[in-house]
Amino acid sequence: MLCYSCTIYEAGRLWSVVISKEWDTLLDLISDGIIITDHEGTILKVNKAYERIVSIKPKALVGKNIKEMVKDGTIPESSTLKVLQTKQEVTLFHENNEKDLLYTGTPMFNERNEIVAVVNCVRDMRELNELKRTVTQIKQVNQEYREQLDYFHGRESKIDGLIAESRExxxxxxxxxxxxPLDSVVMLRGExxxxxxxxxxxxxxxxKRVSEAFIKVNCGAIPKDLMESEFFGYETGAFTGASKGGKPGFFELADKGTLFLDEIGDMPQELQVKLLRVLEDREFRRIGGVKTIRSDVRIIAATNQPLEELVEQKKFRKDLYYRLQVYPIVIPPLRERTTDIPHLIExxxxxxxxxxGTPTRINPEAIYILSQYKWPGNIREVINLLERLVIICSNREILPEHLPREITDCLHLIKPVHFKEQLEWIEFQELQRALEQHGSTRKASESLQMSKTTFIRKLKKYEGRFKMDHK
Ligand SMILES: Nc1ncnc2c1ncn2[C@@H]1O[C@H](COP(=O)(O)OP(=O)(O)OP(=O)(O)O)[C@@H](O)[C@H]1O
Structure with a gap:
């Protein structure tokens, strides 16, 4: 809405502005209706929008006095008069069969705080509401298209065998x-x-290190005695049995690349100190060496252990812990992101x-059962099971009876708890059947008497959870 603050204008000066051509053009560009009167209520100016909204020709108004118009009943009441009486901004609302008109009258003052003009702004609220409704409808349609795009896009998008369909x-x-893209240390936590x-x-x-080395070190798998030489390398004759010519350690091998320190909680204390020093100074020496070697390595550490407890038990250095915890990322267990399960299976x-070379389908009920299982071994367990199933299912279809006892037994235990889920499963079957029968989401949703948006939303949700057929 237009807002006129108390501007300092003398009446004469105002008049010369009001009658200027530029002023006319400017006022006519405004979509609100504007009517300007002087300090006595005589109409000085009316813009085109006012004519459109109020349906009175400006020529019939300019020069007339608002007080007389109210007196002879041309208009029922006037915000301009109220502004002149109260010296304040006034808002009035008039409605008839066609329009809901909102008038806002604003006084303009001179330096002596006298009113020199009143600017009245009128808008048709019905027109505005109509516009609002149209915008809401457009937004809804837009949302529907976005959902459909997401739905179809979601089916395609896989990042290098990395399944990440769940919100988690x-x-x-x-x-x-x-x-x-940053060089920060990252700590990955998870089972x-x-x-x-x-x-x-x-x-x-x-x-940016993508074209350089990615070196994985399992800190729990290297014998304690060899740790230092494995990490920092050694020079010829550094110790008995050291190879001739020496050997570079992980820090040298991963130079300009990434060093992934898996099972960091298993790193012995002595090495923790050395690691901290390299992280801070970015340099080290080979065992038996005198030369300082600079190392440009990005560290990503990982653990499935409760590091905080190890710190409390003084098994893991507090200073190293804080140095590594700069950017922790927790990867949830599979049982907390069950929507990933059908996609991983597929x-x-x-x-x-x-x-x-054995094409194998999986029966929908088997997928449902696998989606309910808790997967203590997480994705590694999924992979091992599927490989075994592909080999043992000679009839080319994995059925519930092919699943191991520990998985099917677990389903009996949880069945009553997941009654809602079973209902959703039935609904999912219905959605699929309708889609197959009618061939399009629009027709399928009509056949089930639900909106297309709801249909797509539900289908997407259930597909994530119970995705059925594997060709
Ligand atoms: N999001 C995923 N999509 C597809 N496969 C995955 C995904 N996450 C892990 N895997 C597969 O699961 C197996 C185990 O993954 P990974 O070795 O990364 O787990 P981890 O958490 O590092 O395990 P650990 O703590 O035992 O070292 C690997 O074969 C990996 O390719």
Whole structure:
């Protein structure tokens, strides 16, 4: 809405402005109706929008006095007169069959605080509401298209065998994508088999170090005595049995690249001190060496251990802990992101059928059962099971009876708790059937008497959870 603050104008000066051509043009560009009167209520100016909104020709108004117009009943009441009486901004509302008109009268003062003019602004609220409704409708249509795009896009998008359909994994990828281009230390937390190494590689491939080495070190697998030489390398004759010519350590091998320190909680204390020093100084010496070697390495650490407890038990150095915790990313266990399960099944079935040359389908009920299982071994357990199933299912279809006892038994335990889920499963079958029968989401949703948006939303949600057919 136009807002006229108390501007200092003398009446004569105002008049010369009001009659100028530029002023006319400017006023006619405004979509609100404007009517300007002098300090006595005589109409000086009316813009084109006012004529459109109020349906009175400006020529019939200019020069007339508002007081007389109210007196002879041409207009029922006037915000201008109220402004002249109160010296304040006044708002009036008039409605008739066609329009809901909102008038806002604003006084303009001179230096002596006398009114020199009143600017009255009128808008048709019905027209505005109509516009609002149209905008809302456009937004809805837009949203529908966006959902459809997401739906179809979601089916295609896989990042290098990295399945991340669930909201939880999308969040992990957002964090990983943000930190990837920076050189910050990253700490990946999560149970065994959740994909810490996969995310470490994702960060490396999305960093500027992508064309350099990605070196993975399992800190729990290297014998304690060899740790230092493995990390920092050694020079000829550094110790008995040292190879001639020496050997570079991980820090040298990963120079300009990424060093992924898996199972960091298993790193012995002595090495923790040395690691901290390299992280701070970015330089080290080989065992038996005198030369200082500079190292440009990005560290990504990972653990499935409660590091905080190790710190409390003084098994892990507090200073190193803080140095590594700059950017922690927690990868949730598979049981907390069940929407990923059907996609992982589909992806790994494809992988194994290509590897073993045995096309294998999976029955929807089997997918449902696998989606309910808690997967203590996370994705690694999914992979192992699917490979086994592809080999043992000679009839080319994985059925519930092919699933191991520990998985099917678990379903009996949880069945009553997941009654709602079973209802959703039935609804999902209905949505699929309708889509197959009618061939388009519009027709399928009509047949089920639901809106297309709801249909697509539900289908997407359920597909994520119980995706059915694997060809
Ligand atoms: N999001 C994912 N999509 C597809 N496969 C995945 C995904 N995450 C992990 N995997 C696969 O699961 C297996 C285990 O993943 P990974 O080694 O990254 O887990 P981890 O958390 O590092 O395990 P650990 O703690 O035992 O080292 C790998 O074969 C990996 O390719």
């Amino acid at each position: 994994m999308q969040h992990v990828l957002t964090l990983a994508t943000k930190v990837a 065994s088999g959740v994909g810490k190494e996969v995310i470490a590689k994702f960060i490396h491939t999305h960093s 992806y790994y079935l494809n992988t194994f059928q290509e590897r073993h």
